[in-house]
Amino acid sequence: MPHRAFFWFILPSALAMLLFIAVPIASVVIQSVHIEHPKVMEEVETCGPFNCTTEMRVDAEATAKLKQAEPLGKFIGLETYFNRNHLAIDSVKTQWQQRDGFFSFVRGLYNLPFYKALSFTLVYTFVVTPLVIVLGFMIALAVNSIPKILRGPAIFVSLLPMIVTPLIGSLVLFWMVDANGVLGSAIQRIFDDPNLSLKASPPLTWIMLLVYGVWHSAPFAFVVFYAGLQTVPQDTLESAMIDGASRWERIRFVVLPHSAPLVTFVGLIQLMDNFRVFEPIVGFNASASATSLSWIIFNDLFGQQQLFGSAAATSLLTILGVCILLMPVLIRTWRQNNRVVA
Amino acid sequence: MISFKNTLLTGSLLLAFAGTVQAESACGIKQGTISILGNDFPALHAVVDAAEKCAGGDVTFSKNHSKDFKDVMIAALTADPAEYTSVIVNNGVLVTLMNDGLVKPLDDLVAKHGAALKKNQLITVDGKVMAVAFMANAQHLFYRKDILDAAGVEVPTSYEEVLSASKAIQDKGLMEYPYAGTFKAGWNLGEEFVNMYMGTGGSLFKPGSAELDINNEHGVATLNMLKSLTEYMNPDYLTFDSNVVQAEWEAGNVALSNLWGSRTAAVLDDEGSSEEVTSATMFTAAPVLGGGSTPSTTLWWDGFAISTNTSNEDAEATFIAMMNGISSDVANNNADEAVWLIDGYTPGAAAVGVAETAAAGAKPYPMVPYMGALHGAAGDELSDFLQGNEDAETALADIEAAYVAKAKEAGFLQ
Numbered sequence: 001m002p003h004r005a006f007f008w009f010i011l012p013s014a015l016a017m018l019l020f021i022a023v024p025i026a027s028v029v030i031q032s033v034h035i036e037h038p039k040v041m042e043e044v045e046t047c048g049p050f051n052c053t054t055e056m057r058v059d060a061e062a063t064a065k066l067k068q069a070e071p072l073g074k075f076i077g078l079e080t081y082f083n084r085n086h087l088a089i090d091s092v093k094t095q096w097q098q099r100d101g102f103f104s105f106v107r108g109l110y111n112l113p114f115y116k117a118l119s120f121t122l123v124y125t126f127v128v129t130p131l132v133i134v135l136g137f138m139i140a141l142a143v144n145s146i147p148k149i150l151r152g153p154a155i156f157v158s159l160l161p162m163i164v165t166p167l168i169g170s171l172v173l174f175w176m177v178d179a180n181g182v183l184g185s186a187i188q189r190i191f192d193d194p195n196l197s198l199k200a201s202p203p204l205t206w207i208m209l210l211v212y213g214v215w216h217s218a219p220f221a222f223v224v225f226y227a228g229l230q231t232v233p234q235d236t237l238e239s240a241m242i243d244g245a246s247r248w249e250r251i252r253f254v255v256l257p258h259s260a261p262l263v264t265f266v267g268l269i270q271l272m273d274n275f276r277v278f279e280p281i282v283g284f285n286a287s288a289s290a291t292s293l294s295w296i297i298f299n300d301l302f303g304q305q306q307l308f309g310s311a312a313a314t315s316l317l318t319i320l321g322v323c324i325l326l327m328p329v330l331i332r333t334w335r336q337n338n339r340v341v342a
Numbered sequence: 343m344i345s346f347k348n349t350l351l352t353g354s355l356l357l358a359f360a361g362t363v364q365a366e367s368a369c370g371i372k373q374g375t376i377s378i379l380g381n382d383f384p385a386l387h388a389v390v391d392a393a394e395k396c397a398g399g400d401v402t403f404s405k406n407h408s409k410d411f412k413d414v415m416i417a418a419l420t421a422d423p424a425e426y427t428s429v430i431v432n433n434g435v436l437v438t439l440m441n442d443g444l445v446k447p448l449d450d451l452v453a454k455h456g457a458a459l460k461k462n463q464l465i466t467v468d469g470k471v472m473a474v475a476f477m478a479n480a481q482h483l484f485y486r487k488d489i490l491d492a493a494g495v496e497v498p499t500s501y502e503e504v505l506s507a508s509k510a511i512q513d514k515g516l517m518e519y520p521y522a523g524t525f526k527a528g529w530n531l532g533e534e535f536v537n538m539y540m541g542t543g544g545s546l547f548k549p550g551s552a553e554l555d556i557n558n559e560h561g562v563a564t565l566n567m568l569k570s571l572t573e574y575m576n577p578d579y580l581t582f583d584s585n586v587v588q589a590e591w592e593a594g595n596v597a598l599s600n601l602w603g604s605r606t607a608a609v610l611d612d613e614g615s616s617e618e619v620t621s622a623t624m625f626t627a628a629p630v631l632g633g634g635s636t637p638s639t640t641l642w643w644d645g646f647a648i649s650t651n652t653s654n655e656d657a658e659a660t661f662i663a664m665m666n667g668i669s670s671d672v673a674n675n676n677a678d679e680a681v682w683l684i685d686g687y688t689p690g691a692a693a694v695g696v697a698e699t700a701a702a703g704a705k706p707y708p709m710v711p712y713m714g715a716l717h718g719a720a721g722d723e724l725s726d727f728l729q730g731n732e733d734a735e736t737a738l739a740d741i742e743a744a745y746v747a748k749a750k751e752a753g754f755l756q
Contacts, residue, residue, distance in 0.1 A: 041754075045467075048643060049475050050705075179578070285527075285581035304434075307751050
């Protein structure tokens, strides 16, 4: 393709990417290296229905003047990234120096909000992603082998968890696992422990969220694999059968190699999706036991004190995390492409 | 064509004329735009619905009741002209608006149209009236008379007595989890911390600064009491907000709770509960802590403020309409929906708890601008302590560290 034609061909999508991806990220970068101006404070008498007190107040006019002079706020470089609510470099250093064995160091890290969120996010990503791939593949195989007339309803039912809005789905499950709910009381009966509560202990909350994650995402993997199964060459399958291959061997040596690119695709999408886990934490009211990077961003933006710089810094750290996670997969894809060209 | 146009013109002129007449007869407002933003609960509906009666003719009226009003108000009022001429605020929210200078002083309007207001309804900051309060709210003690009698204990007046009463109820096998609190991680848990801390008599901040002053014996006493209470609470307590606690109460699972005054009417009504529970539900002042005399709770008020970015004409129209909204008729017709601060209101049975709490000398929720940062930090960091992962001193140090980072970013600390 001549360069000129290529340029005009790529221009619309390049413009769209610039506008909808590059510009927002650039603005988040700028936001993350600024904090609000020091507030001009004054002490004034405040009276309400109950009493009068002398309290501190922001001098709105004087503060507005500062804001007008420098609308972006005060530049502080990377300080927000390193403060206690993010990477907490200082706390990590002191904990490393005063560590009392590796385990206590990890416990200390877990006490810091960013690392607490990161640990759940990573566990969620690395447990849910493989399970979703395996389960999705198994559902696809099962649906593919039932009589054609039943496939439509079977596909519809299998897709339901994905159709339900994540927040609603998690709320429904939240009430079901309540001690008075269907699942909650069933679990109490099975384990013969009337005090067993999935919402009370952090490990059980984690398991509940992981199960929810698999339940919610498996249909996506199923749909992709099911589509892939329709393209498996029938000739190869038939010749394998003539050679006396069992069902397992046919899956292992014909279907699986054929579906390998799909596994990469589902894995990639799921890694990204699961790394930004958010809705189940809100839906399950789980923030006491499990938080995620996305939840921290939400909490900064909708908390009592809105912190845009903090939210921006966590957003960029999340983007960085996604890049690191996808690196192996991307490198592999890049190498494969190069090989084809060569 | 011309005659058609003329007819239209005459018609609209007539309409406008009719409108003016009608509006003047409604509340005496000639013209203006009134739009009100506020939280979503029955007492506020009563007020805003009464204010809406001033609409008609050249007076346009719109309202938005939303649980998430806090999240939209800053952007809505920063616009010029503001999206809403008035916001219904409370002590926590007014500060946020004042930090950015988004609400205007009301002294002129109060002098002109506020003859019916009591002096204690005026929220004045530095001598200027910034809001007009019309109702009070506080978390206070709900108790089940029948259960306490069966357990043979008096109505608790201190948290130590709450613990012993809960133990007695548990020991007699009357209830498994006799106490319930709004301990949901986040805002609710932060509020429980602030409430309990108020009972110690300590101050949250060093005087005249945004520096925290909680890592001391007051803070430890606060945390230890919160932890002791959880022993008598449903193990899911970190997911309990007011809605859940109310449901548990109405289901008859709970005998003691420090719950919001705005929930009393909902608990007593004939929906969602049984006669056995509602007839034995009583209210009293919030308990004290550790032999102190200040109830461990904070007093809240709800009131209206008027946007800076609104014309004088609209501001006046809004003020007059809101004055109609907070008339003594509205208060007396909705006597059980809230504890009204309005002149001429006779408190109902549901208002006893808030009234007694205020009379016992409870402190108002602090109106300092950096309160939100502390409230948020406490709500996020306390769950680790309650789950038994760390001791009180570490938890307090965590709250302080989280607060410092937030307050620095917001420009309150250097």
